Amino acid sequence: xxxxxxxxxxxxxxxxxxxxxxxxxxxxxxxxxxxxxxxxxxxxxxxxxxxxxxxxxxxxxxxxxxxxxxxxxxxxxxxxxxxxxxxxxxxxxxxxxxxxxxxxxxxxxxxxxxxxxxxxxxxxxxxxxxxxxxxxxxxxxxxxx
Numbered sequence: 603x604x605x606x607x608x609x610x611x612x613x614x615x616x617x618x619x620x621x622x623x624x625x626x627x628x629x630x631x632x633x634x635x636x637x638x639x640x641x642x643x644x645x646x647x648x649x650x651x652x653x654x655x656x657x658x659x660x661x662x663x664x665x666x667x668x669x670x671x672x673x674x675x676x677x678x679x680x681x682x683x684x685x686x687x688x689x690x691x692x693x694x695x696x697x698x699x700x701x702x703x704x705x706x707x708x709x710x711x712x713x714x715x716x717x718x719x720x721x722x723x724x725x726x727x728x729x730x731x732x733x734x735x736x737x738x739x740x741x742x743x744x745x746x747x
Contacts, residue, residue: 627689633682634692634699635746640679641706642739644672648713649732655717656725662717669714676710679703698742705735 625633651668654660680703688696709732716724 623685624687625689627691630686630689630692631695631746633686634695635743637679637683637703638699638739638743638746641676641703642736642743644676644679644710645706645732645736645739648672648710649729649736652713652717652725652729652732656722656729662720665717666714669710669717673707673710673714676703676707680707695746702735702739702742706739709735 648669651660651665651672655662655665683703684700686696709728713728713732716728
């Protein structure tokens with residue numbers, strides 16, 4: 603099969619964005635930092651979204667659309683990270699970040715379900731839990747820098 607120049611360029615661009623499944627320590631650290639940042643961003647986004655919804659300043663369909671986007675983004679970042687085989691010197695870092703990613707995924711799903719069911723009374727507690735998790739992610743991100 604012959605690959606044209608544009609196809610070869612597209613393939614090279616696609617491959618250059620990939621992280622090998624057995625990255626070296628520097629590559630793993632960079633991927634950990636970017637993943638923690640993505641999780642922090644989505645966690646903060648969902649917290650703000652719930653607060654805005656609780657204050658009556660966002661329509662439910664808009665909140666649900668953003669929640670689904672945040673959930674998908676978090677799932678993508680989590681999947682890309684957890685498929686890596688960490689260098690043995692980074693096992694603890696891998697475990698810590700994987701644990702926080704799992705907590706973030708669970709909380710974002712819980713928030714989506716609460717909004718879907720119009721359970722506004724749950725929003726303040728979810729905001730508190732999301733903010734506490736965001737603080738943990740922020741601390742980890744700072745250690746990874």
